[in-house]
Amino acid sequence: xxxxxxxxTFNSADTVRDxxxxxxxxxxxxxxxxxxxxxxxxxxxxxxxxYPHVSTIVSExxxxxxxxxxxxxxxxRGEVIGILNSDDIYVDKDVLMKVANVFxxxxxxxxxxxLQYVHQQDLNKILxxxxxxxxxxxxxxxxxxxxxxxxxxxxxxxxxxxxxNLSLKSAADYELMLxxxxxxxxxxxxxxxxxxxxxxxxxxxxxxxxxxRANKEDREAWRINGLxxxxxxxxxxxxxxxxxxxxx
Numbered sequence: 650x651x652x653x654x655x656x657x658t659f660n661s662a663d664t665v666r667d668x669x670x671x672x673x674x675x676x677x678x679x680x681x682x683x684x685x686x687x688x689x690x691x692x693x694x695x696x697x698x699x700y701p702h703v704s705t706i707v708s709e710x711x712x713x714x715x716x717x718x719x720x721x722x723x724x725x726r727g728e729v730i731g732i733l734n735s736d737d738i739y740v741d742k743d744v745l746m747k748v749a750n751v752f753x754x755x756x757x758x759x760x761x762x763x764l765q766y767v768h769q770q771d772l773n774k775i776l777x778x779x780x781x782x783x784x785x786x787x788x789x790x791x792x793x794x795x796x797x798x799x800x801x802x803x804x805x806x807x808x809x810x811x812x813x814n815l816s817l818k819s820a821a822d823y824e825l826m827l828x829x830x831x832x833x834x835x836x837x838x839x840x841x842x843x844x845x846x847x848x849x850x851x852x853x854x855x856x857x858x859x860x861x862r863a864n865k866e867d868r869e870a871w872r873i874n875g876l877x878x879x880x881x882x883x884x885x886x887x888x889x890x891x892x893x894x895x896x897x
Contacts, residue, residue: 653727657717659687661735677745715813758835764796820866
């Protein structure tokens with residue numbers, strides 16, 4: 650089973666080597682690593698080109714990270730597809746082997762797991778652990794979602810639901826997961842262990858204005874899919890996240 654991993658980069662020289670190394674060291678023996686770069690001006694491409702395991706490198710202007718991810722999805726040839734950001738890593742060399750073992754069950758369409766937020770400069774300094782728990786569709790209505798970097802999807806799922814919606818700037822991953830986990834009835838498997846370390850930060854949490862816009866886009870994601878979020882998702886979840894922002 651070939652697993653395609655898509656990594657988008659833009660001026661990622663400070664972190665991309667960690668991401669490349671974690672893929673290079675995987676014990677699973679059939680990996681397609683696709684790099685989609687947005688015309689980096691630093692040493693990103695020089696670093697990427699020094700790793701022979703990388704299958705495909707594209708460097709061209711894009712419309713943002715989700716446009717770059719869509720390009721990667723178009724290029725991917727693996728039966729199973731995952732997305733790993735250029736500042737994230739897999740926790741050990743057996744992660745993709747474990748994912749492949751999950752998808753050895755032909756009934757499984759989607760797999761997700763747990764994630765740790767770590768310090769920007771120290772990947773061993775754990776800031777928070779995101780334990781996903783088993784999927785209950787109603788949990789989405791209460792503000793739950795799986796951590797996107799831990800989500801692996803069969804190609805046929807993307808063929809059915811489509812790619813990222815570029816009309817959303819920071820909630821395109823959330824909207825795609827609504828399509829996959831709520832609107833459709835795919836067979837989902839939860840892998841109850843931490844498989845990804847993510848450096849703290851991100852576009853939707855970068856400022857209070859970004860956080861407010863992200864909450865607005867979360868609601869738009871529900872509307873696009875003809876779904877009605879509950880009171881928690883509409884009001885309590887945004888209030889909680891904005892409060893957490895000021896406590897940082």
